[in-house]
Each structure stands twice: as structure tokens, then as C-alpha cells.
Amino acid sequence: MEAKIGVFICYCGGNISDYVDCEKVREAVSKEPGVVVAKTFMFTCSDAAQEEMIADIRQKGLNAIVIASCSPKLHLETFRNMARRAGLNPYTYVQVNIREQCSWAHTHHKEAATRKAIRLVRAGIAKARLSVPLEPIKVKTTPAVLVVGAGVAGMKAALALADMGLEVHVVEREKAAGGWVKEWARVFPSGRPGEELINTLLKGFEERKNIHLYLETEVVEKRGSVGQFQVRLKGPQREQEVEVGAIVVATGFSPYVPKEGEFGYGASGVLTLQEFHALLKRGIEGRFVYAGREIKNVAFIYCVGSREKEERTFCSRYCCTAAVYLGLLLAETYPEVKQFHFYRDMRTYGKYEIFYHNCLEKGAIFLRFEPPDVPKVEVAGERFFIRVKDRLTGGEEVEVPADLVVLVTGMGLGPNENLVNVLKLPVGKDGFFNEVHPKLRPVETVIDGLFIAGACQGPKNIAESVTSGLAAAAKTGALLLQKELRLEPLVAHVLKERCTGCGECVAACPYEALSLKEEDGKHIASLNPALCKGEGACVPVCPEEAIEIWGYGHEQIRSMIQGLCKEEL
Amino acid sequence: MIRVDERLLESLAKDKDFNAQACFNCGTCSALCPMGLGLLPRELFRYVLLGARDRLRELSDVIFSCLLCRLCEANCPRGVRITHNIRTLRSYLVKDEYRIL
Numbered sequence: 001m002e003a004k005i006g007v008f009i010c011y012c013g014g015n016i017s018d019y020v021d022c023e024k025v026r027e028a029v030s031k032e033p034g035v036v037v038a039k040t041f042m043f044t045c046s047d048a049a050q051e052e053m054i055a056d057i058r059q060k061g062l063n064a065i066v067i068a069s070c071s072p073k074l075h076l077e078t079f080r081n082m083a084r085r086a087g088l089n090p091y092t093y094v095q096v097n098i099r100e101q102c103s104w105a106h107t108h109h110k111e112a113a114t115r116k117a118i119r120l121v122r123a124g125i126a127k128a129r130l131s132v133p134l135e136p137i138k139v140k141t142t143p144a145v146l147v148v149g150a151g152v153a154g155m156k157a158a159l160a161l162a163d164m165g166l167e168v169h170v171v172e173r174e175k176a177a178g179g180w181v182k183e184w185a186r187v188f189p190s191g192r193p194g195e196e197l198i199n200t201l202l203k204g205f206e207e208r209k210n211i212h213l214y215l216e217t218e219v220v221e222k223r224g225s226v227g228q229f230q231v232r233l234k235g236p237q238r239e240q241e242v243e244v245g246a247i248v249v250a251t252g253f254s255p256y257v258p259k260e261g262e263f264g265y266g267a268s269g270v271l272t273l274q275e276f277h278a279l280l281k282r283g284i285e286g287r288f289v290y291a292g293r294e295i296k297n298v299a300f301i302y303c304v305g306s307r308e309k310e311e312r313t314f315c316s317r318y319c320c321t322a323a324v325y326l327g328l329l330l331a332e333t334y335p336e337v338k339q340f341h342f343y344r345d346m347r348t349y350g351k352y353e354i355f356y357h358n359c360l361e362k363g364a365i366f367l368r369f370e371p372p373d374v375p376k377v378e379v380a381g382e383r384f385f386i387r388v389k390d391r392l393t394g395g396e397e398v399e400v401p402a403d404l405v406v407l408v409t410g411m412g413l414g415p416n417e418n419l420v421n422v423l424k425l426p427v428g429k430d431g432f433f434n435e436v437h438p439k440l441r442p443v444e445t446v447i448d449g450l451f452i453a454g455a456c457q458g459p460k461n462i463a464e465s466v467t468s469g470l471a472a473a474a475k476t477g478a479l480l481l482q483k484e485l486r487l488e489p490l491v492a493h494v495l496k497e498r499c500t501g502c503g504e505c506v507a508a509c510p511y512e513a514l515s516l517k518e519e520d521g522k523h524i525a526s527l528n529p530a531l532c533k534g535e536g537a538c539v540p541v542c543p544e545e546a547i548e549i550w551g552y553g554h555e556q557i558r559s560m561i562q563g564l565c566k567e568e569l
Numbered sequence: 570m571i572r573v574d575e576r577l578l579e580s581l582a583k584d585k586d587f588n589a590q591a592c593f594n595c596g597t598c599s600a601l602c603p604m605g606l607g608l609l610p611r612e613l614f615r616y617v618l619l620g621a622r623d624r625l626r627e628l629s630d631v632i633f634s635c636l637l638c639r640l641c642e643a644n645c646p647r648g649v650r651i652t653h654n655i656r657t658l659r660s661y662l663v664k665d666e667y668r669i670l
Contacts, residue, residue, distance in 0.1 A: 296575070297575070336582075338575070338578055340573075360590050360591060360593075361588075361590065361591060363582065363590055364590070365590065365618055365619065367619075390571075390619075392594055392615060393571065393612075393615050393616070393619065394612075396570075396571055397570040397571065398570070398573065398619055398621075399570055399571065399572045399573060400573045401573060401575065
């Protein structure tokens with residue numbers, strides 16, 4: 001088909017035209033083969049300009065357009081939508097960036113900026129000339145979700161998803177649902193036992209027919225892609241396969257376990273935060289006794305296994321508030337027990353600050369240390385002596401006697417290698433799973449249809465874990481409640497007649513979108529378009545030029561280079 | 570080195586109005602003290618909180634020099650009852666340390 005291209009050049013109100021002679025660009029490119037109309041506008045993104053371009057597309061029967069303006073980050077979708085409104089396939093639209101990549105970059109050399117703009121627009125025209133109309137890839141969605149991990153985040157996500165009408169399969173590795181929260185004696189800010197919280201959620205599970213809980217079960221295999229995953233689950237008795245449209249990973253954290261001798265750990269009477277919870281949970285009647293001895297003084301040492309120099313550099317967020325809150329409960333139950341809190345920085349952020357003040361008012365004594373001067377725990381028979389350079393006493397050394405030492409231990413990510421391998425979860429430097437964007441896309445991963453929620457994404461308290469679980473549920477629901485997904489068609493495609501089945505592209509693909517399949521008696525590369533991100537690692541490794549990305553074909557790229565290098569200006 | 574004296578802490582805990590622990594070390598009291606005492610209220614309270622009995626004995630001159638003018642107390646952002654606390658300390662020194670009464 002003969003190309004009929006419209007070229008529209010934007011002044012950007014001076015952002016471009018102050019440095020690039022837009023009229024000269026228009027003149028230079030108007031004679032390019034296939035160009036039917038070439039115009040300039042003060043703002044191509046303005047409604048008036050868009051209406052004029054739409055009229056041109058319709059009246060002149062254009063089959064491709066080039067807009068030379070800003071970065072496609074800003075207006076690619078704007079102009080794709082405009083093309084759609086004009087009845088033109090949006091993938092025959094090419095955006096040329098002559099602002100960020102030309103006028104703004106070359107403010108010192110206007111004449112050269114104009115020459116560069118001409119070359120860039122020519123390349124865009126060359127690309128548009130060979131552009132092909134594309135349709136979004138359509139994927140039917142399975143209205144079911146797999147939630148991995150039945151802790152507080154996973155359970156809340158499951159309940160929310162069930163209420164959207166989706167089938168929810170919840171997989172838990174342990175013998176019971178509830179995660180760490182179930183183990184905790186009392187949780188802030190309500191002061192309720194963690195178990196109570198979990199029982200409420202479990203009751204919600206029982207009331208809903210579309211939640212299926214699999215205990216002592218692990219995920220052993222995953223196939224398929226967004227909208228249509230097949231997952232194999234291995235339970236205590238049997239293996240089974242479930243069909244789901246999306247996966248929510250909410251595997252939580254593993255508490256830091258101190259090394260033998262770290263702050264006296266290993267001696268009877270030195271407990272981690274979890275062990276202290278277990279002690280409180282067993283219930284103490286009458287006097288405060290541990291291992292047969294009466295406890296008069298308790299020392300809390302903060303930041304154990306958090307905020308370290310090399311590894312575990314993160315703050316575990318929940319532990320300051322947890323320790324202060326337990327201190328407060330302890331002071332209410334045993335006002336005569338003296339408390340000494342050895343802390344680095346008190347991070348009882350937000351509404352939890354009140355607990356710190358209340359704990360202070362109850363008479364707990366806070367001593368502040370700063371590495372490398374960390375507290376030293378001396379074990380002396382059944383007692384402990386903790387020495388520290390207290391910053392609040394001008395760095396004087398203070399010795400505190402204690403009967404019980406609680407190490408306020410932080411979070412880490414548990415042994416999850418199998419799950420990471422099966423689901424191809426992106427793992428960050430700290431060992432937690434990585435989101436796409438820490439602020440704007442906090443529960444999505446680089447893998448479409450795979451979401452993360454709760455403390456497996458980074459340290460969180462219960463409230464934050466629940467928020468994140470609900471966020472993941474909302475994102476999953478928004479995905480699956482569309483019965484059909486429309487994915488970006490700018491993905492790879494294999495030119496079957498050229499492919500020799502060497503497998504280079506299969507090895508290069510980071511998303512496992514390519515595989516070798518037998519077709520007409522020979523092995524050739526085959527693509528799952530729903531897994532392909534169109535990032536192109538496969539293209540340069542192919543010795544036969546048998547794979548290319550739609551919208552970035554070999555011929556298109558070659559003609560763009562021709563356009564860029566053309567000599568007469 | 571300061572050795573935390575549990576007996577002193579217990580003795581002070583009996584006085585329900587003693588509230589030095591509310592202090593968060595801002596230093597308003599130190600800036601306002603008309604006596605320019607060698608030891609400032611917040612430092613004194615820190616020693617008391619820690620049960621630094623030896624320090625308390627060494628500092629008895631300072632504790633008895635306070636005018637009880639309450640300039641610091643009126644301006645304390647944490648509502649520490651500074652003069653009441655000083656009186657408690659005097660009473661502790663007289664009764665428990667010097668055994669005068």
C-alpha cells in the first residue's frame with residue numbers, strides 16, 4: 001500500500017522553536033517520499049491542533065503520522081488516542097522527540113539543533129513508512145487467584161478477592177494459617193492477642209465458599225502467563241493443579257535469629273522478641289518468673305539484626321513500637337518491675353509515638369547508644385550486667401543490672417529459594433521481593449499478574465501489611481474482573497521461514513517468553529506474546545535475523561538509519 | 570562509670586509525684602536557671618533516673634543550692650515537677666544517705 005504520511009511539528013510554545021527552526025524542518029521533510037502533508041503547530045497537544053490533525057488524517061486519507069514534539073513518555077498515549085479518534089491504527093503513529101533529545105540539549109547551537117531535528121524527523125518518517133497496523137493482544141482471564149502465604153497480609157487479600165467474586169486458592173507452608181501474628185501475645189495498637197485477630201480472619205474464610213485453604217502445601221510449578229496461569233501445588237497427601245488468572249505472594253518475613261553470644265544470646269534469660277512473646281503468651285501468674293527466678297529488672301536491646309553496616313542495612317520498622325508496647329503492657333501488669341531500654345533511635349513513628357511517651361511516664365528508663373559503642377552484656381550467673389555509653393548522659397558509661405534481656409530482633413526474608421525459583425520472583429539487595437516502583441507501583445512485580453503483599457516486600461507492621469494485602473487484592477481484582485486483557489502488541493515475532501532453531505534467543509530472553517517447539521518437522525523458536533515485554537534481548541543474538549519486535553523491524557531500523565544519515569539537508 | 574543502684578530506684582519509685590522520667594533533655598531548664606548552677610536540672614535528673622547513687626552524694630551541694638524559684642518548672646515543655654523532684658532528692662539525701670532525721 002502506498003504510504004500517505006502526515007508530519008506535524010510542534011513549537012512547544014518556544015521550548016522547541018526557540019532553538020530549532022521548525023519551519024525549516026517542515027520544509028526539509030515535506031519532500032520526503034510518502035509525505036502528503038507537513039505542518040507546524042504552536043502546541044500539537046492542544047485540542048485545536050489535535051482537531052486539525054484529525055481532519056487532515058480523514059480528508060487526506062493518511063495511513064501513518066509522525067509528530068515531532070516532546071518525549072513519548074509525556075504524550076505517546078495522547079497522540080495514540082488522537083489517531084484512534086481519527087480512525088487510524090494507533091501503531092502507525094510515530095513520535096519523534098525533538099525537545100528533550102534536541103532543543104533542550106542543544107540550546108547553545110541553534111543551527112546544529114535544527115539540522116539534528118531534520119535528521120530525527122526523517123528517521124521518524126522512514127519508520128512510519130514501514131509501520132504496520134497492530135491490534136492489542138487479547139487474553140481471556142481465569143477468574144481465580146492463588147495467594148501464597150496465609151499470614152495476616154495474605155488472609156486479608158484472600159478475603160477481599162473472595163468478596164469480588166473470584167475463586168481464591170490460599171496456600172500455606174505451615175500446619176496452620178496465621179503466620180507470625182498468631183504467635184504474638186499482644187499486638188499494638190489494640191492490645192488484643194494476635195491469635196484473636198487471626199481467628200476473626202479464619203472465621204471469614206469459613207463463611208466464604210470461594211476460599212480454598214491448603215495447609216502444609218507448597219507451590220512446585222508455574223506455567224502460563226498473566227490471566228492464565230497453571231500452578232501445581234504439593235500438599236501432604238497429593239499434588240494438584242489449579243488454574244488462576246493472577247498470583248499474590250504474601251510469604252511474610254523470618255525473624256532475625258542472633259548468633260550464639262551476640263548480646264549474650266544463648267544464655268538462659270536472653271530472649272528474642274519472638275521468644276519474649278512466647279513467654280508472655282504462656283501467661284505469667286502472680287510474680288514475674290522466668291526459669292524459676294524472679295524477674296525484677298528487664299533490659300531491652302533494640303536494633304538487633306537491623307541497620308547493620310554490610311548486610312541487613314534496613315530498619316525493620318515494627319520492632320521499636322513492638323518493644324515499647326510490650327514494655328508498656330509489662331509496666332501495667334508488673335509496675336514494680338524496672339525496665340531499661342537500650343535504643344539507637346526511637347522510631348515509634350506516626351500514631352505510635354504515644355506508646356513511647358506512655359512508656360516513659362510509666363517509669364521505663366531509656367538509654368541511647370550509638371555504634372560502634374553498642375551495649376555489652378556480661379553474663380554473671382543468673383544475672384546480667386549491661387554496660388553502655390549512654391548518649392543521654394553525655395556519653396558516660398553506665399552499668400545496668402538485669403534478670404532478663406530481651407533482644408529486639410528485626411525482620412528478614414525466610415528460606416524461600418524454591419518459591420523464588422518457581423515463580424521467578426525478583427529479589428532485591430536486602431533479600432526482600434522487589435516491587436516495580438517503591439512509591440507508584442508498590443505491589444506489582446516486573447512479571448505481569450504476579451503481585452507481592454505484606455512483609456515479604458519489606459519490613460512492615462500489621463497495619464501496613466494489611467494495607468499492602470488489600471492493595472494487592474485491588475490490583476488483582478482490577479486485572480481479573482476485566483474478562484479479557486488487552487496487552488501491548490509491541491512484542492517479538494519469529495520469522496518461521498528463517499529460524500533454524502538454534503535456541504540463542506531462548507537463552508537470551510529474561511522473561512522465558514521463548515521456547516523451542518516442533519513445527520512442520522523442524523524445531524523453531526516459539527513466542528508466548530503474553531510473557532514478552534518487547535525489550536529485544538532476542539533480536540541481536542539471532543544469527544539469521546529471524547526474530548524482530550513489532551514496530552521495530554529490521555527493515556524499519558535500517559531505513560531509520562538511512563533517514564538519519566541522508567546527506568542532502 | 571555509673572552503676573545503677575536498684576535500691577535508690579525503688580526508693581524514688583515510692584514517690585508517685587516524682588516524674589523526672591518525663592524529661593526529654595531539651596535544656597530549657599538549663600537555659601533559664603538564675604543560679605547558673607554547676608550542674609543543670611536535666612543532668613541531675615538523668616543521674617537520678619539512672620539511680621546513680623554515688624553521683625547524687627557527690628552533688629549534694631548543688632541539690633541544696635537550688636532556689637526553688639520554679640522558673641524552670643513554669644517553662645518545662647514536658648511538665649516535669651522540677652522543684653518537687655528537688656525536694657524529694659533533698660529528703661532522700663537527708664533520710665537515706667546522711668541519716669540525719
